[in-house]
Amino acid sequence: MLSVHLILFLAFGAVCVAGAVNLLVQRHPINSALSLIAVMAALAGEYLLLGAEFVAALQVIVYAGAIMVLFVFVIMLLNAGVEERTQGSRVAIIIGIPGMLIGSVLVAWVVLRHSGTGEVAVGALPGPPKTIGDMLFHEFLLPFEITSILILVAIMGAVVLASKPPSSPAEGPTQKVKD
Amino acid sequence: MVPLSYYLVLSGILFACGVTGFLIKRNIITIFMSIELMLNGVNLSFVAFAAHWHVLAGQIFVFFVMVVAAAEAAVGLAIIIAVYRTRETLNVDQVNLLKL
Structure with missing residues (x-):
């Protein structure tokens, strides 16, 4: 059964992952910066779910506000254009991608298997x-x-x-x- | 109730996206944003562990990480402006003066 907490967690997490992947896919830096702002706003929602109101407020004010404004300002100041793609090395594609997949699956398996006993309630921080x-x-x-x-x-x-x-x-x- | 491991997996995904962006991106500003993404992933696991063990020091650490990230962003972007002024490019492949 899906609780409201889990549904909210999954919704914010989906926005986080979608924004992070969008940051990688987009070729213009301003689009990457805007998707990073979406990731940070969704992370503030996750912090609120954990009960960390202070950190959530800091996340919105400092990260999504101050730091990202600095980034957007520099992108516009330097008039950054679409990035040119260059050919990566073939070794990285042949060894790197399978290695990264194996490593991440291993880490996720260990984390899900061996630390799954503890659960975090809504607003767990005192x-x-x-x-x-x-x-x-x-x-x-x-x-x-x-x-x-x-x-x-x-x-x-x-x-x-x-x-x-x-x-x-x-x-x-x-x-x-x-x- | 959400298991702690879900938060850890989410933070791992964010960190992995940051590492991937750091490696595959060629624009120096986007590379810098990938570093911020990695810091955010670490912050999420800090807060999740703090909530799991009811230790408030985790949130203080997140505060310090944010302060360091702000200082790093200010200095890093100033360096990017200085590099652009001398090299007239944001592509990291063309900033190769120290390369053999």
């Missing part, structure tokens, strides 16, 4: 966001502060890397002043 905030600022205070330093370094690195090389903007104004 923690409201308040508890998570408490943990974040007591037990995980040092990692939290280290990640803030990491973000700071990333911001500075991104600004340095993406800004124009110093020679070209320096030439323009000085020449104008001389003229």
